[in-house]
Amino acid sequence: MVYTHAAICESMRLYPRVPADNKEAAKDDTLPDGTVVKEGEKVTYHPSAMGRMESVWGKDWAEYRPERWLEPERVDKDTKKYWRFVGRDPYSYPVFQAGPRTCLGKEMAFLQMKRVVAEVLRLFRVAPAMAEGVEPVYVSYVTSKMHTGFPVRIQERSQTFSDSCFKL
Numbered sequence: 001m002v003y004t005h006a007a008i009c010e011s012m013r014l015y016p017r018v019p020a021d022n023k024e025a026a027k028d029d030t031l032p033d034g035t036v037v038k039e040g041e042k043v044t045y046h047p048s049a050m051g052r053m054e055s056v057w058g059k060d061w062a063e064y065r066p067e068r069w070l071e072p073e074r075v076d077k078d079t080k081k082y083w084r085f086v087g088r089d090p091y092s093y094p095v096f097q098a099g100p101r102t103c104l105g106k107e108m109a110f111l112q113m114k115r116v117v118a119e120v121l122r123l124f125r126v127a128p129a130m131a132e133g134v135e136p137v138y139v140s141y142v143t144s145k146m147h148t149g150f151p152v153r154i155q156e157r158s159q160t161f162s163d164s165c166f167k168l
Contacts, residue, residue, distance in 0.1 A: 002083050004114050006069035009087075012095045013057070014064060019048035019140040021097075047094050048140060056092050122157070129153040 022044050025037045037043055054061050057068070073084035090098035096106040103109070120126065129151040130136065137147035 001114050001118070002070065002085050003066060004117050005085050005110060006066035006083075008110065008113050008117075009069050009093075009095075010064055010066045013051040013093060015138055015144060016047040016051060016095045017143055018095075019144050020044055020046045021094075023101075045094065048144075050092065050094065124157060125155040127153045127155075 022042050024042050025039050027039050029037045031037060031043075050056065052061055060068075069085060069087075070083040071086050073082045075081050087093075090096065090102060096103040096109075136150050139145050139147045
């Protein structure tokens, strides 16, 4: 589940459900970079753009790499690595908001997403069903989606599981 958690975070980094959000200042305030925000002014931030900042995510920011969320916890005698999830600063990764506005359901959402992934992959093989060379198109609205959806091919797994049952 540690790798699944990292994969979900990496997916949301590149494709946040809410790509931009607005806040309105309840009183005069100053942002960490020194920008003054007067009462009633609105500030917009873009999790979609923030998830693509080279200064935050490195030169490989465009790559889907769940490993960026993991670090080795230990290595056993058979040199098998055990990974630990390493979260990011919520102000750099604001998919669930940050500070006093952090989503109260964040942990429950992760639990539900991991449960769904585990159950679907236990029962089915899921593979993209796009035509060769066709890339899905990300559409950024109030909540994001894939243009015309994301077609997949689903195959029921047999009741006997092998080491290769989770390969897509």
